Amino acid sequence: MDSMDPGTTHEVTNQAPPLADYNLFTADAALGEALARAGALWHRETLVRHGATLGAAPTLALADLANRHAPELHTHSPRGERIDALEFHPAWHDLLVLLRAEGLHALPFSEPRPGAMAARCAGYFLHAQLESGSLCPLTMTFASIPVLQREPALFEALRERLYAREHDPRDVPLAAKRSMMIGMGMTEKQGGSDVRSNRTLARPAGIAGGRGADYLLTGHKWFFSAPQCDAHLVLARTTEHEGLSCFFVPRFKPDGTKNAVHVQRLKDKLGNRSNASSEVEFFDAFGVMIGDEGRGVATIIEMANYTRLDCVIGSTALMRAALVQAIHHARHRSAFGRKLADQPLMQNVLADLALESEAATVLFMRLAQAFEESDNATGTNGAQAAGTGADESDRAREARAWRRIVTPAAKFWVCKRALAFTGEAMEVWGGNGYVEEGPMARFYREAPVNSIWEGSGNVMCLDVLRALERDADAAQALFLAWRREATGHPALCAALDQLSVLLNGAPGTREASARHIAQQIVLIAQAMLLRAGPPEVAEAFIATRLDEHAADCGRVFGTLPARFDHAALIARALPPDYLAV
Known part of the structure; x- marks a missing residue:
């Protein structure tokens, strides 16, 4: 103490350096x-x-x-x-x-x-x-x-x-812009996810209406995402049809004047604070009908399927970012005489988080493949499916099941897991994780948005049930493929049997069990996908998520059986030389 400057009480030691200058891709x-x-x-x-x-x-x-x-x-x-x-x-x-x-x-x-x-x-x-x-x-x-x-x-x-690959932030008519962004305006305060209760009214601007015609919209939107966008896709009722129709509503009218979309206020949100979300009112706002009249929900659902995939990716990314920060901290912070990363219980927590992160990663990448396969089959990407016959038909049905059934299930499960995951990773940092100077608090505040946006958990799980009923052929193709892959693996076969029991219950029972069904679908999907990687990763995941003893591990992270090499799982998630790759 005598050697310190006046007023100095301590040296700053045993603090992890900020994580920077590493390659997010090569470290994964x-x-x-x-x-x-x-x-x-x-x-x-x-x-x-x-x-x-x-x-x-x-x-x-x-x-x-x-x-x-x-x-x-x-x-x-x-x-x-x-x-x-x-x-x-x-x-x-x-x-x-x-x-x-x-x-x-x-x-x-x-x-x-x-x-x-x-x-x-x-x-x-x-x-x-x-x-x-x-x-x-x-x-x-x-x-x-x-x-x-x-x-x-x-x-x-x-x-x-x-x-265009250029960002053009100017708030000017589309004709003067080099690039554009598009937002969405679906929900109203009286309905939320129940968009069929929307009251916004659209009337033809001219004598005739219908697809491609100009309309004038009057009403409001309770959540109008990114109001600075150059146009929005909006749901509204027409005077000629009881159902909702979809409209392309630009920020500026064709004559170059500002469209009558009045922003009432920006939402004061828990997280996602860099982005603007708003409430708006339409006062005879100009719009063009997209799709057939009265088919607006079906039109917008196609858009929602893509945004749901991005919700899965976004939540997986939050988990990955929080995991990397937790491992980095544990490798630099000491407690009770040794590095946190060398202590058995901390290794268990980090290894369990690593499993969850990898399972979510392989899942969204498989969903990406399914979207591409089904888009190619319909020519959405400008390509056509190659080949015909039973094999091609089975692949097409499986792709449809991954896209239509597994995607909403994944949106429910992965986004839910991100909340617990980011909280656990924050705890690795201790008090440092709870303050706003570091990134962990932002990750934690960000985590709930993907669970809520584009349909909350219950909406997603009920959508899974609807997809199972409406496309039973696709579901059967996927489940049969899983049965073949599970041959000889007792835990996977038992998990599929349990899913079958849930699906074959009475209709009322199925609805009440919708979250359990969605969870089981995702866990089986993740287990199947992980088997393409290192065997120890798949087996550790199955042992703690699917086999008969999985329930004994509880719902908290850090309950991996001791027989698994926790240090190796951590090293796979973030190699020791991550700052040099």
Whole structure:
């Protein structure tokens, strides 16, 4: 103490250095292997470059800045004109520049080739580890493309701006812009997920209405995502039809004047603070009908299927980011005379988190393949399915099941797991994790959004039941394939038997058990996919999630049996030389 400066009480020691300047892609063995299985190794070098950029200290700082300086709404100009302008911190626009430059808003559609969907999803996953809010308008833009492709004239007018890899933040009419973003406006305060209770009314602007016609919309939206977008897809009723129709509502009218979409306020959200979510009112706002009249829900559901996949990826990315931070901290922090990472109980926790993270990663990459396979079968990506016959038909049905049944189940389960996961990873940091200076608090606050957005847990699980009933052939094809793969593995066979019991219950019982059914589908899917990797990873996952003793492990992380090599599981999740790769 005598050697210290006056007023100094201690030295700063035993604190983990900030995690920076590492490559998010090359440090992730599971992602690299999944990329190869998806036939997207042609994109590897791009992901290596992108992973290094995202892990650099200056890029990491953008996420903090964008979330500390939330967007501001300016409803009127100094002269009293209605402008509804949004002001973002420059860091937000820097993040959008990175996203668009990588083509994450359009890649499978703008540059279709085998593995393009997996390549895009892998890049999205890397960026989501950096910052989540900037992904919202990109996800909606991406998901709108297959919907807009069904309107050839409109899509042709928008194609160049939709596919552009340049971020154009200017708030000007579309004709003057180099690129564009698209948002969504579905829910209203009286209905939420029950969009069929929507009251917004659309009346023809001219004599005739119908698909492709101009309409004037009056009403409100309780959640209007990313109001700064250049256009939104909106659900509204028409005077001629009881059902909801879908409308393309631009920010500016064709004559160049601001459309009558008035932003009432921005939502004060728990997380996702870099992104603007709003409430709006329509006062004869201009819109163009997309799809057939009265078929708006079916039209928008196609968009929602893509956004649900991105919810799975986003939650998986939060888990991966939190895991890497937890392992990094444990390797640099000592307690009770040794590094946290060398202590058996901490190793158990980190290894269990690593299993959960890898299982979610292989799942979203398999879903990406299924989306590509089914898009190719219908020509959505500009390609057609190759081959005919029973084998091709079985593959098509399996792909449809992965996309239509497993995706909502995964959206339910993986997004739920992210909440517990980020909380556990925060605890590894101790008190340092609970303060806002580090990234763990932001991850934790971010975790609930994907569970809620695009349909909460119950909505997803009921959608799983509907998909099972409406496409029984696809479900049967998938479950038969799983039966074949499970041959000789007692725990997997027992898990499939349990799923069969749940599915064969009375209708009322099935609905009450919908969460259990969705959970079981995802756990089986993850176990099957993990078997393509190291055997010890799959067996540790099955032993703690599916076999007859799994329930004894409880629902907290850190209950892996001692027979598994915990240190090896951690090293696979984040190699010891991660700061040099």
